[in-house]
Amino acid sequence: METEKPADELRRRRERGRQSQASFRKRQAAATRQLKDENRRLKGAITKIINATHVDEYSDLLESIFDAVEEAGIEAERPVRRGITKDHTGHLVNSQRRRDHVDIEKDAAVYAMANAFVQNSSDEKRPGSGLSSLPSINPPRLTSGAWLDPMHYTRSPLPPEDIIPYLGNGSKTFAGRLFWSFMEHKQIGCKHSHPELPVLMRGCLSHSNITKDANFSFIQATMEARREFARTGTISMEHAAAGEADLGLVLRDHILKEYHAEGKDPRSWLSCIGIEERVKSMFGNDNFRLLERAARGEGGSGLQETLSNMNCRLYNTASCFGDGPRWNVNVVDSLFLELVGKVTSASAK
Secondary structure: OOOOOHHHHHHHHHHHHHHHHHHHHHHHHHHHHHHHHHHHHHHHHHHHHHHHHOOOOOOHHHHHHHHHHHOOOOOOOOOOOOOEEEEOOOEEOOOOOOOOOHHHHHHHHHHHHHHHHHHHHHHHOHHHHOOOOOOOOOOEEOOOOOOOHHHOEEEOOOOHHHHHOHHHHHHHOOOHHOOOOOOOOOOOOOOOOOHHHHHHHHHEEEEOOOOOOHHHHHHHHHHHHHHHHHHOOOOOHHHHHHHHHHHHHHHHHHHHHHHOOOOOHHHEOOOOOHHHHHHHHHHHHHHHHHHHHHHHHOOHHHHHHHHHHHHHHHHHHOOEEOOOOEHHHHHHHHHHHHHHHHHHHHHHH
16 A cells, blocks of 8 residues: 555646646636637627728718727727718718817827828729728738737736745846746857757656657747746736746745655755755855856857856756756856866965
8 A cells, every 4th residue: 555655646736737738728718718709709809990981971980990999899989970961062071170170180090091081092993891801910010000919918917936036136136147048048049069958858858757748849938938027027818828927936845845755865956946945055255256257148159158158058958947947066167166166266366
């Protein structure tokens, strides 16, 4: 019975993992359905605008525009529908033509938008009145120049919890610079040679049963979501599923449980913060400050170049723990011990 307990625990953890993944896929599918529904309604509203440009009722065009405004979730006051009558000659006239100057200024932006649609419609003498009468619907851009892609404007303001220590002032620490050097290594155009990305990712994920069969494209999406938040402070809908706040920490907890169940010591794997603490104890405060300066691009170029080469080697040897990259303590020691002599020499100067 004792020998069955670890197997039972592993089976239960895998089942919980499958349930967690199933819940995640359901949330992702629901978000996709909602977005498609919003797109459908918005396209319908735009179609009404196009249809309205082919009739004589100017007020109908305004009504269609504000219907689209509401579908897009934009707060705007809908103007009172103006009365339209015919004079004795049969021409359409506005019964509220004499409005005060304040009302005219208030609706000026709306009139400009309507005129743009009317002008573009008159220029495009095409049969039919649906979306096919637009010059192009990919990307979803009206000929007036207004972008109405909800994927672009729907963004999450919540950061993934695993990158919080490396945001703001945390990005300026030695650990923060090490973290973002890893996350952006391919984007910054490193001149050194590296294995192909699939080979690197396979090595990064193979240390655990939890991650070894992970989808490469999803792992790339999780990294892009974190880079995007660091750049913009938000995450787009395109990467929202991969940037869920607790996703990285949940994955980390599963990996740590697996390590404990298999008798492995997770403390032998260091995060970027763990590397900073260990290197500081190896170098001492004064020498560590020199290393920090080199990480900021200050001080002697020789030390900076050595540190850059070391970042490349760290990039090649990382393992994914969900909450960011980690490195075996033996790898860290061997890499940074090579730096001790150079830092000591720079300190003596």
